[in-house]
Amino acid sequence: MTSVADAVRDGVIGERLWFYANYHCNLVCTYCLTESGPSVARRGLDPGWMLARAHEAKELGFGALGITGGEPFMVATMPETAAALGAVLPTVVLSNATLFAGSRLERVAEHLAGADVHVQVSLDAPNARDNDTQRGDGNWTSVTEAVPRLVERGVKVRIATTTEGLEPGDLDRLCSLHRSWGIPDTDHVVRPVVARGRAALAGMGVEAGPDDLAAELCLTADGAFWSAFGPTVRGGRVDTDLLVTRTTTPLQVPAAAMVRLAAGRPAGTDAVLGIR
Amino acid sequence: MSVVAPIPADQAPLLARPFYAGGDPGPIAATLAHVPELMEVTLPFVSTALSPSAVDARTKEIVIVRTSAILGCRYCVDTHTPVAIDAGLTVDEVRSLRMEPGPGVDEVFGSERERALVAWTDEVAGGRGRVQADLTRALRTHVSDHELVELTVLVGATMLLNRYATALELPVSAGTLARLAAAGFETGS
Numbered sequence: 058m059t060s061v062a063d064a065v066r067d068g069v070i071g072e073r074l075w076f077y078a079n080y081h082c083n084l085v086c087t088y089c090l091t092e093s094g095p096s097v098a099r100r101g102l103d104p105g106w107m108l109a110r111a112h113e114a115k116e117l118g119f120g121a122l123g124i125t126g127g128e129p130f131m132v133a134t135m136p137e138t139a140a141a142l143g144a145v146l147p148t149v150v151l152s153n154a155t156l157f158a159g160s161r162l163e164r165v166a167e168h169l170a171g172a173d174v175h176v177q178v179s180l181d182a183p184n185a186r187d188n189d190t191q192r193g194d195g196n197w198t199s200v201t202e203a204v205p206r207l208v209e210r211g212v213k214v215r216i217a218t219t220t221e222g223l224e225p226g227d228l229d230r231l232c233s234l235h236r237s238w239g240i241p242d243t244d245h246v247v248r249p250v251v252a253r254g255r256a257a258l259a260g261m262g263v264e265a266g267p268d269d270l271a272a273e274l275c276l277t278a279d280g281a282f283w284s285a286f287g288p289t290v291r292g293g294r295v296d297t298d299l300l301v302t303r304t305t306t307p308l309q310v311p312a313a314a315m316v317r318l319a320a321g322r323p324a325g326t327d328a329v330l331g332i333r
Numbered sequence: 334m335s336v337v338a339p340i341p342a343d344q345a346p347l348l349a350r351p352f353y354a355g356g357d358p359g360p361i362a363a364t365l366a367h368v369p370e371l372m373e374v375t376l377p378f379v380s381t382a383l384s385p386s387a388v389d390a391r392t393k394e395i396v397i398v399r400t401s402a403i404l405g406c407r408y409c410v411d412t413h414t415p416v417a418i419d420a421g422l423t424v425d426e427v428r429s430l431r432m433e434p435g436p437g438v439d440e441v442f443g444s445e446r447e448r449a450l451v452a453w454t455d456e457v458a459g460g461r462g463r464v465q466a467d468l469t470r471a472l473r474t475h476v477s478d479h480e481l482v483e484l485t486v487l488v489g490a491t492m493l494l495n496r497y498a499t500a501l502e503l504p505v506s507a508g509t510l511a512r513l514a515a516a517g518f519e520t521g522s
Contacts, residue, residue: 267347283347300346302370314370318347 061309062118064316071273072120073149074308075285076107078135079127080278084153087191088219088256092290093127100278104138106306110276111145113308123273125151125285130161136168143174149215154178155196157203162210170211175244177215178204182223183230191219205238215244221261223247253289253296267299271327272319274301274312281311283318336501339363348373360408360503361494382490388483390420392450396484397491398422398430399451400458406495411505411520415512424516433519446475450484457488 064070079101082093091097111122122142129135129150142148154176157165169176178200182188185197207214216235223231228247235245250262263269270284279295280303282288287299301318304310340346340363345353348369352358358366365372383397394417401409410431417427429441430451438451449471456468473481497503505520513520 297340297344297346297367300369301348303368304370310370314348 059316059320060118061312061316064319065118065120069272069322070312070315070319071271073123073273074110074114074119074121075123075125075273075275076102076110077126077275077277077285077288078102078107078124078129078138079132080290081131082126082128082153083131083155084128084193084196086193086255087259088250088254088261090251090254090256090286090289091127092255092293097127099127101132102276102278104132104134104141107138108141108145110306110308111142115146117308117312119274119312120146122146122148123151123285124148128153128156130156130165136165139174140168140172143169143172147173147175149175149177151177151179151217153192153196153200154203154207155199157207162203162206165207166210166212169213172213175213175215176207177217177246178207179217179219180204180231180235181218181220183227183234187224187227201234204235204240208238208240213244214238214240215246216240218245218247219250220247221250251286253286254291257291267318268322269327270299272315272322274315276305276308276311279303281305281315283315335360335364335503337364337367340366352376359506361498364501364503379490379494382483382486386483388480388487391422392447392484393487394420394422395430395447395450396454396487398427399454400488400491401495402430402432403455403458404492404495404499406499407520408498408503408505409491409495411513411518412509414518415509415516418516424518428518431518449475453484454488457485458492 059069065072079099080091080093081095081097081099083095085094114122122145124139124142130152132138135150139148139150179192180188180197180200181191182197188197189195204214218231232242232245236242250256251265252262253265256262265286267283270286273284275282275285275287277288279288281301283299283301289296302311302314339360340349342353345366346369349366349372352362352366352372357363362372362376365375383393385393394413397413398410398417401413414427414431417430418424425436425441428435429438439448442448442451453468453472456464476484510520
């Protein structure tokens with residue numbers, strides 16, 4: 058049987074272990090995979106539990122961690138949690154960046170400046186009109202004000218653009234924007250809307266099965282899933298089509314199941330749609 | 334309607350998908366799919382325990398129907414009644430195993446081996462503590478060591494399914510109910 062470390066080394070499964078830290082969010086985006094919003098149940102993962110799994114992940118041979126939600130920074134202790142995970146393995150935290158002002162911003166900077174943690178901020182268009190259609194009124198202004206503040210304070214930032222198709226010139230304008238903040242092109246991800254969750258109900262996005270999604274293990278309050286795009290919510294119910302196991306502890310159980318499922322998968326199929 | 338909704342094919346978890354390959358896998362599999370890592374070991378186990386093996390299908394169905402009747406599992410009694418008939422049991426034999434009013438097992442079954450099997454099954458499935466030695470001795474004159482092991486696992490596996498199906502209120506399929514009605518069986522007992 059292939060070990061998890063061998064599978065990560067050989068690219069059978071991805072090196073990153075994801076956590077769905079929580080499901081609630083201060084935004085209600087049109088394409089949200091998890092139907093997140095201010096009033097949804099939090100279904101959060103305990104910070105100590107995540108840290109224990111991070112140590113297990115390192116022992117098993119994973120090489121990186123990811124935190125997503127919901128909006129992870131809706132959890133008050135997220136700066137400390139992200140810093141603690143980053144001390145175990147390189148970590149990326151996905152965020153809408155709309156909470157980074159005042160004392161919250163300073164707490165984020167206090168814990169994440171200089172840490173091996175990237176905050177991956179969503180910005181879907183180079184202008185407020187197109188961005189805010191998907192992400193809500195005022196989002197573009199909030200994000201474009203927050204990112205320079207983070208960068209100035211030494212927090213590593215990436216930009217993620219989720220789109221159904223950019224207008225000509227939009228990508229150049231977006232890249233000019235993030236370059237002006239000191240964020241290189243290698244830290245800018247552009248990906249399609251995936252037809253799951255709220256996007257599916259709205260008729261948006263590309264259909265994606267396991268062959269289209271990176272084989273990255275993702276832990277949630279509902280179990281372990283194939284990819285961070287797996288534990289989606291539609292009509293208030295968690296999708297199970299990309300469920301791997303309900304067992305998440307010990308991590309060896311879902312990790313071994315993931316390796317079995319991914320073994321023999323044609324190489325490169327998950328790169329076709331560019332879902333990252 | 335069962336207590337837990339069965340998972341439809343388009344929501345089948347990755348480890349559960351092979352069990353959906355032939356179409357509707359039935360309510361036991363479709364509810365077990367909620368816990369795929371449990372499903373992928375449970376279903377092969379119960380399938381191996383309940384399917385014909387070194388022990389013939391008729392013998393196994395005697396044990397399955399009788400155990401299910403002792404445990405009061407409506408789902409398993411009704412679902413296995415047609416299977417038992419297909420395995421060669423007569424309608425009267427099945428009625429006696431289902432403990433329906435009418436002639437009992439000792440009157441219907443002509444084989445000393447099968448009467449000993451039913452008495453032993455009643456004791457293993459319905460008793461508490463030690464199994465009466467005389468019932469085991471009686472069965473031992475007709476079965477080998479490996480057959481006794483298989484039959485003991487069969488009673489246990491059937492009891493597992495009995496309590497699973499009863500606790501989760503799994504529905505008997507419309508096709509099975511129609512077949513039972515055509516054969517004159519009462520359902521939902």
